Amino acid sequence: MCVYEITGGRPLAGQLTVQGAKNSVLPILAASILAPGESVIHNCPDLSDVSATLDILRLLGCGVRREGHTVRVDASTLGESRIPDQLMGELRSSVVFLGALLSRCGGAELAYPGGCELGPRPIDLHLMALQTLGAEIEEEQGRLRCRWGPGMSGRELYLSIPSVGATENAILAACGCWGVTTIIGAAREPEIEDLQAFLQAMGAEVTGAGTSTIVVAGGGQLHPAEHTVMGDRMAAATYLCAVGAAGGCVRLRGVEPRHLTAVLSVLEEAGADVQADREGISIACAEPLCGVRPVRTAPHPGFPTDAQAPLMAALCGGTGTTMFVENMFSSRYRHVGELVRMGADIQVDGRVAVVTGRHLRGAGVRGTDLRGTAALVVAALAAKGTSQVSGIRYIRRGYQDLEGALSTLGADIKLTEE
Ligand code: EPZ
Secondary structure, eight states: OEEEEEEOOOOEEEEEEOOBOHHHHHHHHHHGGGSSSEEEEESOOOOHHHHHHHHHHHHTTOEEEEETTEEEEEGGGOOOOEEOHHHHHHOGGGGGHHHHHHHHHSEEEEEOOOOBTTBOOOOHHHHHHHHHTTEEEEEETTEEEEEEOTTOOOOEEEOSSOOHHHHHHHHHHHHTSSEEEEEETOOOOHHHHHHHHHHHHTTOEEEOBTBSEEEEEEOOOOOOOEEEOOBOHHHHHHHHHHHHHHOEEEEEESSOGGGGHHHHHHHHHTTOEEEEETTEEEEEESSOOOOOSOEEBOSTTSBOGGGHHHHHHHHHTSSSEEEEEOOSOTTOOTTHHHHHHTTOEEEEETTEEEEEOOOOBOOEEEOOSHHHHHHHHHHHHHSBSEEEEEOHHHHHHHOTTHHHHHHHTTOEEEEEEO
16 A cells, blocks of 8 residues: 655745635536536646546546546436446535536436545435425435426525535536526535636526635526636645645645635734735744634634644644634544544543644554545644654545655655555
8 A cells, every 4th residue: 555655844835826716617517418518627636536527427428538637528328317327436526416416417326425534414405405496306225216207497506505416416417407496505615616707607697606605697508618617726725734844935826815815814923924916825933833812613704614623733733723614514634543643632522622833753553535635634734753654545635746845845745655
């Protein structure tokens, strides 16, 4: 099994162009089936989650060609509306195909996406949204079977939680639904704005993304489009936390600072020198990060849950004390035990974790989810000595060539056989 071997204590320096956003390209690839013809998607990151999504598109009958970071999806030959179980298991977020397949084919069948490393991942809001628009949904032996009922029509629907996935599913289903759909309580994440931009390029009448009210005038004939995916703000947040942990001076290009306001604000409060402009973000850390006011994860524009673990790792090796409150998922502290093995002082009580900074030491640690494993890499960059970090398959899901990117910035990191 491959592991990262990381020797900490080396400040990072240099420039990096951030990958395309995983959480934007996945719904955009699903949206590409809404119209026959070939859509072209640029800045598509090389990730296992993306490869799994391309496999789903192929299984549905689409033509898929990948040329570097450009993907061409020809949905003219779409002929299937069932997604096999093993691909659903691999990729929870493929539940967003429900709305896209309903729109294009009038029906969809897929396995009920299970929970994951972050705890239960219900989809009740997804199903409520589609049923409000007139979908008839049967759940049988762990599979979901959906089709438009006679009452299919645009309507007002309310999300009691600003769920990113449920918002995306509702938008995609509404595109195939005659009439106007108003989504109230929508998630405001930038990835939804990126999805809206792609859909608008396809001729869809979608407005309001980035706010909590999104309006879709559905039923029109759509056409293929060309789109460049936004930069991955969570990958950027991880690299910024890596500099916070190891010290140094790094410039990130290809990411919009306005997408990371909450993260930049906390890093500045912790003592980092952060400069943001139209082209990207620069960060310099000459001293270890200090403790900050409580970090409470929240829907955008609040502090993003996906940055909680990398920030915690950066603060573990700093000074002072910080309280984290993880409000989005029930089991998103699985990295804590492994950070403690590196000498971190973290006390967890339910959703609260209190971190007191101290010197970290290299250790053999095991990642069990995407952002948690990235956090172990961040901590290893600060730790004295060498660490072995396993869980590379999780990293491959969301970070494009993490070891190459960090090596470019001067980190001592290599992939080795355990
Ligand atoms: C998206 O997941 C992201 N994934 C996650 O990133 C991210 O952590 C999350 O949004 C929150 O920002 C992708 O975009 C592919 P939610 P999603 O629906 O859509 C509850 C990463 O590391 N909920 O916004 O699944 C849910 O349990 C990943 O890149 C319901 O109760 O998240 C959670 O507590 C991890 N019922 C909260 O809402 C539902 O029907 C937010 O979940 C749906 C969600």
